[in-house]
Amino acid sequence: xxxxxxxxxxxxxxxxxLGALAAAPLLSSFCRAAYAQSSAxxxxxxxxxxRPQDLETPIALLDSWLTPNDLFFVRxxxxxxxxxxxxxxxxxxxxxxNPLTLTLDDLRGFPQESRxxxxxxxxxxxxxxxxxxxxxxxxxxxxxxxxxTGIRLADVLARARAKASARYVLLDGADxxxxxxxxxxxxxxxxxxxxxxxxxxxxxxxxPLPVPxxxxxxxxxxxxxxxxxxxxxxxxxxxxxxxxxxxIKTAYRYxxxxxxxxxxxxxxxxxxxAGLFVKSLITAPLDGAKLTTGTLTVKGFAWSGEAxxxxxxxxxxxxxxxxxxxxxxxxxxxxxxxxxxxWHVTDPGSHLIMSRADDDQGRVQPIVAQWNPxxxxxxxxxxxxxxxxxx
Numbered sequence: 001x002x003x004x005x006x007x008x009x010x011x012x013x014x015x016x017x018l019g020a021l022a023a024a025p026l027l028s029s030f031c032r033a034a035y036a037q038s039s040a041x042x043x044x045x046x047x048x049x050x051r052p053q054d055l056e057t058p059i060a061l062l063d064s065w066l067t068p069n070d071l072f073f074v075r076x077x078x079x080x081x082x083x084x085x086x087x088x089x090x091x092x093x094x095x096x097x098n099p100l101t102l103t104l105d106d107l108r109g110f111p112q113e114s115r116x117x118x119x120x121x122x123x124x125x126x127x128x129x130x131x132x133x134x135x136x137x138x139x140x141x142x143x144x145x146x147x148x149t150g151i152r153l154a155d156v157l158a159r160a161r162a163k164a165s166a167r168y169v170l171l172d173g174a175d176x177x178x179x180x181x182x183x184x185x186x187x188x189x190x191x192x193x194x195x196x197x198x199x200x201x202x203x204x205x206x207x208p209l210p211v212p213x214x215x216x217x218x219x220x221x222x223x224x225x226x227x228x229x230x231x232x233x234x235x236x237x238x239x240x241x242x243x244x245x246x247x248i249k250t251a252y253r254y255x256x257x258x259x260x261x262x263x264x265x266x267x268x269x270x271x272x273x274a275g276l277f278v279k280s281l282i283t284a285p286l287d288g289a290k291l292t293t294g295t296l297t298v299k300g301f302a303w304s305g306e307a308x309x310x311x312x313x314x315x316x317x318x319x320x321x322x323x324x325x326x327x328x329x330x331x332x333x334x335x336x337x338x339x340x341x342x343w344h345v346t347d348p349g350s351h352l353i354m355s356r357a358d359d360d361q362g363r364v365q366p367i368v369a370q371w372n373p374x375x376x377x378x379x380x381x382x383x384x385x386x387x388x389x390x391x
Contacts, residue, residue: 041070042212048136052076052178053212057141062283062301065330065338066116067144069205074212075121075142077184078175081232083216090156090200090217094170094238097161104216107202110151110159115197115222116332118145118303122225122252122273125369125378131262133375140281140382143303145335148220150201154194157238162190165240169193171219173232182246186228187239187272188221197222197334200233222334223306224274225377227252248272254372261371276305278365279379280312280339280357287384292391296343298325300382302357303336310360314341318352319367319381325355348390354383 045055055074057067085104092100121142123135136142157169172185192198199220202209209215214231221228242248253270280302285291298316302309313322328338345351358364369380 041210042074044071045073046139046141048138049076052078053080054136055212056138057144059139059141059281059283060286062141062144062281065145065328065335066205067146069146069207069210069213072144072146072204072210072213073121073142075136075226076175076212076231077227078178078181080212081174081176083174083211083232085216088174088216088234090234090236092156092160092236092238094236095163095166095240096157096238097163098159100156100160102156104202107151107200107217110155112149113152113196113199114147114149115199115220115334116145116147117197117220117222117334118143118336119220119226119229120276120279120303122227122376123374125380126375128378128380129261129369129371129375133373135375142226143281143336146204147206148199148201149203149206150199150217150220152196153198153200153219153236154196156200156236157194160238162238163240166190166238167241168239168243170235170237170239170243171228171230171233172235172237173214173218173230174234175232184230185243185245185247186219186230186252187243187248188219188228190238192221192224195222223276225252225276227273251374252376253374254376255370258370259372263371263373265373273376276303277377277379278302278304278307278309278357278359278361278363280355280365280382282353282355282382282384285353285384285386287386289384289386291345291386291388293345293348293388294391296345298341298343298353298355299339300355301336301338302327302355304357304359304361304363306334307359307361307363308333309337309357311358312337312339313356313358314343315354315356316343316345316351319354322356345388348388350385350387352383352385354381356381 048054090102124142127137217233218231282300312325325339325341
């Protein structure tokens, strides 16, 4: 039996070569090896669900502007599909004059584009809501930033000649429903779909997409919550009206007005979740850290969907006073900003460190996140408590 390929060697194989290998008798074992290696790469992540696969990145590992592929969180609504690159196609249909069926090689014939984009699961932070809400109990690590490379969705829609009646673009992947569960789809308004920053990505940080993160193709809808970045993409349907599926009419919706914690909300008082809220995350020191007096560095990330971060303030005394942090030089429109703050600690004891971000739309990270029955878009001021001993 031939040896298994290393992950690096596997990712370096072009799609056309994979297609040729797919014709070989060892196709099934090759695909199993690819999927097994891709899953093993995620071994450092926190398992929130085995099937469907939901993996959270430990905060301590979020220490670079671009999140390495093996450390990038995974959110799956259905079981991870096995993709045969020989058979994979992207179908573009619906309100178009020129329906398309595209291979991976066809996609590479479009102009290539790259964007650095932060993707955050809408439920990131759900575990912090009180009263508790159902769903995957993400803490803080269902987020990551990568350089996504692929083609503009707008270019594909242009080749398909989307009709003037087009209002929405429905995205569907190769994952299949479980039992009576409805197929997972997401709907993007045509204005966002044709934005030049909305991509169909086949690379992540310079390598083919890992299987858990959507190989061979996923959508990147920058600045919007992560469910719009549909993985394992196989079908794009242009619509002249809203789709009536569960994932659009019922799921991923948010109250139109503020409600008291624990309240129920009528369907007509809900709207689709779209853009992310202003938010920050302290990645060092970690909650519960044992430190000594001296000069310590508080660092982390701040992001705000389609808006730009304009500042991050840090408090080391439980919010009594605030001081500005220094923003990192790495910057992209839809990506998080790193921040650092030099803390000169002279007093031993227990200290509560807090971070508060603001953006160019005038939004400021709130003390308390707005409660909602699905636990979406948690963005309360971040805080960690540390114990400081005399040095």
